[in-house]
Amino acid sequence: MTVYPFELHFFGPPGDHVIDELYEAGWDDAVINFEPSTGGEGSAIFDREAPSALQAVVSAIRQGRKAGVELLGATEDYVTLTEIAERTGRTLSAVDHWATGRRGPGDFPAPRVPRPRVSLYSWAEVTMWLVQHGLAAMSPEGVEIARICEVADATLRARRLQNRLAEAEREALNLAVA
Structure with a gap:
């Protein structure tokens, strides 16, 4: 189990x-x-x-x-771009490029809690997006x-x-x- x-x-x-x-x-x-x-x-x-x-x-x-x-x-686990980078083993710069649409397939999930300095994203939405686009190895669990x-x-x-x-x-x- x-x-x-x-x-x-x-x-x-x-x-x-x-x-x-x-x-x-x-x-x-x-x-x-x-x-x-x-x-x-x-x-x-x-x-x-x-x-x-x-x-x-x-x-x-x-x-x-x-x-x-x-x-x-x-x-619902809310994460910053920094936390997304840490959890996926990517750089903050790469994750920022996904979020802003400068790189990657686009349509990165919008922040659930938009803030001027550090927005919060739904980890559920981010993980589904990452898996859908094959951008990070995520455990199925x-x-x-x-x-x-x-x-x-x-x-x-x-x-x-x-x-x-x-x-x-x-x-x-x-x-x-x-």
């Missing part, structure tokens, strides 16, 4: 019992960052052994729900966990937002996008 690294964000009530319940539910392979005296938002960084990235993330989400926390999202975390994050956020709607609104929206 493969070990998949990922991060989940959650909201938990105050109390020391929360961390114990998460551990008992199966989060014994995670480093949990949560302030039990006040409750609120927390995060868990996993190194989960599983047959697939999907099974790793899904099992952690189910265990978190079993423990009574509200899952807020999965970290790395591509898989990036892709699954991107979708899991969007799904968790969408579910949380849908819960803010009235039942009729939620049903109409679900029918429209089905």
